[in-house]
Amino acid sequence: CKEPTIALSSSGAKGTITLSWETSDAKNLTSYYIYRGTNPTSLSKIATVAASGNTYKDSAVADGVLYYYHVTAFGKKESQPSNQICNMHGTRLTEADTGADFTTTVDDSPYVVENKVSFAGDLDILENTQLYVMPGAKVVFEKATAASIYVERGLFVIRGTKANPIYFSSTGGGYELRMVLAAEGSQFDYTEFRDLAGTSDTRSVTISSCSPTISRCRFIDRADANATTASLYSSGANITNCFFGGLDLKIEDSVVSTLNIESNIFVDNGTALMFGNYTTNPPETGMIHNNAFECNGTSVNNYYSADLSIVSWTSATTVFPLGGNYFFRSDIYNTALTEQGDFFVYYDSLCPNQTFNFDDLLTTHPTGIGPGWGTLPF
Incomplete structure (x- = not known):
C-alpha cells in the first residue's frame, strides 16, 4: 500500500481520544x-x-496517561506507519472557562491544558480533582494584581519534555504557586514558572503538608518583586535539577523523611537559605545536597539581609547541616565559601539553641546541576 496517512491528528475530551487521518487511495486497500x-x-x-x-475513537484510556498513536494501511501488505501523535483524555480548558476565576469540579475532572490558555483570574485545583498540562503548553495569567494557582488536595501534574517544555507566565501582576495537601502524585517536569509574585505576602511558591516531585524546572521571580521566597512547610518534596532565580529557599515546621533537595541552582536571592520554626524533625544530613547557592547577604542584623538565617520561637536544640552544598558570593561562581566566617549569618535570639553546621561544604561547584535547559549561570 502507498502511504495512507498525511497528517494524522487527534483531539481529546473527557473519556475519549479521537484520531483522524486522510484516507489512502492505494489499490486493494482493505483496512x-x-x-x-x-x-x-x-x-x-x-x-x-x-x-x-478515517476516524477512530479510543475510550479505553486512563487518567493522566499520555498515549502515542500511529496508523497503517493494509492491503496485500501493511504500509509504513503514519506520523506519530500523542494525546490524553480529559476536559479541555478553553478561553470560555478561564475568563474569570476558575475552580475545578469533580464532575468535569480530569482536566487537560493544551496549546495556549490565558486566565483572567485565579486557578483553584480542589479536592478529588485532577489537572494535567500537556507538553508544549503555555499558560498566561492576565490579572492586573497577583493571581494564584492554588492546589488544595487536588492533583496537579505538569509534564513537559526537553524538546517541548511548558511555560507559565504573566502579562499582569504576576502569580503565586500555592500547594496545600496536594494529592500524592503531583509532579512538575521541564516547566518554566516566570513572573512569580506573592499575592498577600512574600511567598511566591508555597508547598505545605505535601510532597510533590519537581524536576528540571525553572522558577523565576518578577523583576520588580522584593525578597520573595520558595517556602516548604512540613514537606517531603523531591526537588531536583531545578533553577530558582530571585527566590529565597525557606524550610519550616519540620520535614518529612522523603525530603530531597538536590542538584539545584539558587541565584539572585535575598537570603540563600533560611530555616524557621523547628521544634521537631529538622532536615537530616544529605536531604539538602549538591546544590549551588548564591549568597547576596550584606549584614547579620536581620534575617532578610543575611546569607543564612534561622528564625524561630523555641528553646529546642537543633543543628542544621549545610555540608555537601556549594556556596559562592554574588556572581563569583568559581570561588567557594567554605567556612563560617565567609558568611553573613543571622541567629534569632528567640531560638538560642539552634545553629548551622558548616562542616564539609563543597569547594568546587558541582557538575550536572540545574535543569539542563534555558539560560544558566554555569
Whole structure:
C-alpha cells in the first residue's frame, strides 16, 4: 500500500481520544490498523478500521496517561506507519472557562491544558480533582494584581519534555504557586514558572503538608518583586535539577523523611537559605545536597539581609547541616565559601539553641546541576 496517512491528528475530551487521518487511495486497500502505546518507541496494534473509515475513537484510556498513536494501511501488505501523535483524555480548558476565576469540579475532572490558555483570574485545583498540562503548553495569567494557582488536595501534574517544555507566565501582576495537601502524585517536569509574585505576602511558591516531585524546572521571580521566597512547610518534596532565580529557599515546621533537595541552582536571592520554626524533625544530613547557592547577604542584623538565617520561637536544640552544598558570593561562581566566617549569618535570639553546621561544604561547584535547559549561570 502507498502511504495512507498525511497528517494524522487527534483531539481529546473527557473519556475519549479521537484520531483522524486522510484516507489512502492505494489499490486493494482493505483496512487501517491503529497502534497505541505509552512509550513513543513501543506501540502495539489495538484496533482495525474498515477502508472506508478515517476516524477512530479510543475510550479505553486512563487518567493522566499520555498515549502515542500511529496508523497503517493494509492491503496485500501493511504500509509504513503514519506520523506519530500523542494525546490524553480529559476536559479541555478553553478561553470560555478561564475568563474569570476558575475552580475545578469533580464532575468535569480530569482536566487537560493544551496549546495556549490565558486566565483572567485565579486557578483553584480542589479536592478529588485532577489537572494535567500537556507538553508544549503555555499558560498566561492576565490579572492586573497577583493571581494564584492554588492546589488544595487536588492533583496537579505538569509534564513537559526537553524538546517541548511548558511555560507559565504573566502579562499582569504576576502569580503565586500555592500547594496545600496536594494529592500524592503531583509532579512538575521541564516547566518554566516566570513572573512569580506573592499575592498577600512574600511567598511566591508555597508547598505545605505535601510532597510533590519537581524536576528540571525553572522558577523565576518578577523583576520588580522584593525578597520573595520558595517556602516548604512540613514537606517531603523531591526537588531536583531545578533553577530558582530571585527566590529565597525557606524550610519550616519540620520535614518529612522523603525530603530531597538536590542538584539545584539558587541565584539572585535575598537570603540563600533560611530555616524557621523547628521544634521537631529538622532536615537530616544529605536531604539538602549538591546544590549551588548564591549568597547576596550584606549584614547579620536581620534575617532578610543575611546569607543564612534561622528564625524561630523555641528553646529546642537543633543543628542544621549545610555540608555537601556549594556556596559562592554574588556572581563569583568559581570561588567557594567554605567556612563560617565567609558568611553573613543571622541567629534569632528567640531560638538560642539552634545553629548551622558548616562542616564539609563543597569547594568546587558541582557538575550536572540545574535543569539542563534555558539560560544558566554555569
